[in-house]
Amino acid sequence: MEKNLISRLSVLVVLIAFATACSRKTEYTHVIPADATAIAAFNLQSLADKAGLNDKANEATKQKMIDALKSGTNATTFQQLEKLIKDPSESGIDLQSPVYVFTATSLPHTTMVAKVNDQQKLRAWIGLMSKEQLCQPIAEAEGYSFTTISDNSLLAFNPTAMFLINVSGTTPTEEAKKSLTALFQQTATSSLSSNAGFEKMQQQKGDITFLASMGAIPEAYAKQTGMGLPGNVNPRDVMLLGNLNFEKGKASLQFNYYSDNKEVEAMIQKSQKALLKLNNNLLNYFPASTLALFNVGVNGTEFYNLMLENKEFTDNVSIAQADEVKKLFAAVDGDITAGLLNVSLKENATPFLLYADVKSADALKAVYQNKQVLKLGKGEDLLQLGEHEYVYKSRSMNLFFGVRGKQLYATNDELIYKEIGQTPKKSIKSAAYASEMNGKNAFAVINIEAILELPVVKMMVGFGGEEYGMYHKLASQMTYLAMGVDNQGKSEINLVLKNQEVNALKQIVDFAKQFAGM
Numbered sequence: 001m002e003k004n005l006i007s008r009l010s011v012l013v014v015l016i017a018f019a020t021a022c023s024r025k026t027e028y029t030h031v032i033p034a035d036a037t038a039i040a041a042f043n044l045q046s047l048a049d050k051a052g053l054n055d056k057a058n059e060a061t062k063q064k065m066i067d068a069l070k071s072g073t074n075a076t077t078f079q080q081l082e083k084l085i086k087d088p089s090e091s092g093i094d095l096q097s098p099v100y101v102f103t104a105t106s107l108p109h110t111t112m113v114a115k116v117n118d119q120q121k122l123r124a125w126i127g128l129m130s131k132e133q134l135c136q137p138i139a140e141a142e143g144y145s146f147t148t149i150s151d152n153s154l155l156a157f158n159p160t161a162m163f164l165i166n167v168s169g170t171t172p173t174e175e176a177k178k179s180l181t182a183l184f185q186q187t188a189t190s191s192l193s194s195n196a197g198f199e200k201m202q203q204q205k206g207d208i209t210f211l212a213s214m215g216a217i218p219e220a221y222a223k224q225t226g227m228g229l230p231g232n233v234n235p236r237d238v239m240l241l242g243n244l245n246f247e248k249g250k251a252s253l254q255f256n257y258y259s260d261n262k263e264v265e266a267m268i269q270k271s272q273k274a275l276l277k278l279n280n281n282l283l284n285y286f287p288a289s290t291l292a293l294f295n296v297g298v299n300g301t302e303f304y305n306l307m308l309e310n311k312e313f314t315d316n317v318s319i320a321q322a323d324e325v326k327k328l329f330a331a332v333d334g335d336i337t338a339g340l341l342n343v344s345l346k347e348n349a350t351p352f353l354l355y356a357d358v359k360s361a362d363a364l365k366a367v368y369q370n371k372q373v374l375k376l377g378k379g380e381d382l383l384q385l386g387e388h389e390y391v392y393k394s395r396s397m398n399l400f401f402g403v404r405g406k407q408l409y410a411t412n413d414e415l416i417y418k419e420i421g422q423t424p425k426k427s428i429k430s431a432a433y434a435s436e437m438n439g440k441n442a443f444a445v446i447n448i449e450a451i452l453e454l455p456v457v458k459m460m461v462g463f464g465g466e467e468y469g470m471y472h473k474l475a476s477q478m479t480y481l482a483m484g485v486d487n488q489g490k491s492e493i494n495l496v497l498k499n500q501e502v503n504a505l506k507q508i509v510d511f512a513k514q515f516a517g518m
Contacts, residue, residue: 027193030186031113031191032104034191034195035105037104037212038103038210039101039102041201041202044098044099045096050503051505091121092118092123094116107165109165109166110165110166114164119158119159126147129147135148143184156177197241205245206242207244207505208243208245209242211239212239213238214236214239238258239258240255241255242254242256246505247503249496249501250495252495255490257489272441272487275296278295278296278440279335282335285424285427286428287427288428290341290447291339291447292339292340292444294338295337296442297336303332304325324366331362333359334357335357336354338355341416343456349397351416356409357406357407357408360406361402364408368384380393390402399412433480436494437484439487441485446481446482447480448478449478449479457472474511478496482494
């Protein structure tokens with residue numbers, strides 16, 4: 001009897017497992033084509049929470065939307081719409097799962113994919129829109145159902161996934177329908193799910209995660225973006241993998257380059273060797289009011305070797321110039337720090353300052369002694385001002401440069417040149433973003449607060465009317481925009497706001513509501 005009971009339980013377990021396997025839905029991401037060139041995943045629940053859309057303060061806004069519907073709809077329709085506004089999950093779409101937006105070679109339209117968790121609710125929602133003449137009635141195709149919205153969008157779905165495709169015109173719509181038949185039948189191995197980069201993207205944490213290849217860039221620009229890659233490597237093999245996250249007082253974008261191509265990966269690793277960790281020893285020469293700053297640690301020899309991989313560089317540098325250029329690059333060993341100090345309305349008169357750690361002044365001396373290789377044009381000249389100090393003169397600008405000690409300097413402003421080596425009372429070392437440079441190989445920042453203090457900006461706001469006033473009000477909520485790159489090649493861009501107590505997305509949404517008069 002005991003054996004008989006075990007036998008029956010075994011059969012029951014097998015039947016349950018079989019029934020579960022038969023009823024399990026295909027993963028909705030399997031409909032995304034394998035040739036997708038750019039894709040982003042949106043965590044709608046997280047975005048809604050951080051934007052404050054679920055706060056009690058927004059209940060009044062929801063109620064205004066509901067009240068506005070009363071006058072234009074009948075009682076039955078109004079009840080359904082009210083239910084949908086109060087609980088968006090009644091649409092039949094799973095808002096807890098990421099919503100993907102992508103472009104692909106086989107489907108060249110901006111396309112959204114969402115997970116369907118209740119096809120009947122989705123049909124009811126579309127039926128409601130059709131009743132209000134916002135879309136066509138649901139039609140059936142091979143393996144899926146669809147409707148068109150205002151002749152510009154195609155909405156298609158099956159029990160697992162929903163597509164929303166931005167199309168325009170009869171021909172693109174019909175072509176998209178043919179593509180959908182195959183996409184709805186895809187398996188994991190024939191979809192983007194088989195892409196290692198997509199797997200890495202799904203492991204990323206953030207409100208928005210993304211993956212983009214050079215395939216997303218128009219052919220006309222692909223060659224430019226391929227600068228620095230070996231000639232036998234397709235730039236489209238390079239992918240950008242990252243995430244965007246909204247925090248209190250800050251919006252943070254993180255990304256890094258990724259490739260399955262071993263040659264591309266080797267080039268990425270080689271480019272990282274050309275960068276050194278910042279020592280930030282040149283920051284004391286730049287005032288805290290610097291409008292924009294770029295700081296990078298450079299191994300000059302490795303950087304020159306990297307440039308030799310760039311066909312455009314080798315095509316434009318003659319043999320005579322190459323040796324001098326190589327000496328200049330090789331002399332650099334450490335930080336290169338450049339800053340935009342002010343803004344002038346005069347052409348080519350915006351003052352900048354650059355410092356760099358160098359091994360010696362020999363490279364500059366050699367360039368001056370062999371200045372004929374520079375092929376100076378009419379109205380141009382290169383003059384010596386002192387030991388290891390020079391000025392390049394042209395009709396449009398003067399460039400003062402030289403080496404003092406083991407630091408190279410350059411500026412286009414004579415007053416700044418006369419103060420080379422002097423440090424301001426308050427330098428960038430005291431800036432709020434200075435600590436973010438620690439551990440980085442490269443760092444750039446735009447000082448929004450300092451820009452807003454410029455007399456020329458205040459003048460534009462004063463005479464620019466309501467539009468400039470609005471832009472100024474938005475910008476005045478920001479402190480700075482910074483980008484850093486670490487020694488692993490990971491980049492991070494941070495937009496830092498003045499209010500550090502409220503989530504950045506909520507601040508953005510609140511400003512948008514003010515602008516819209518809500």
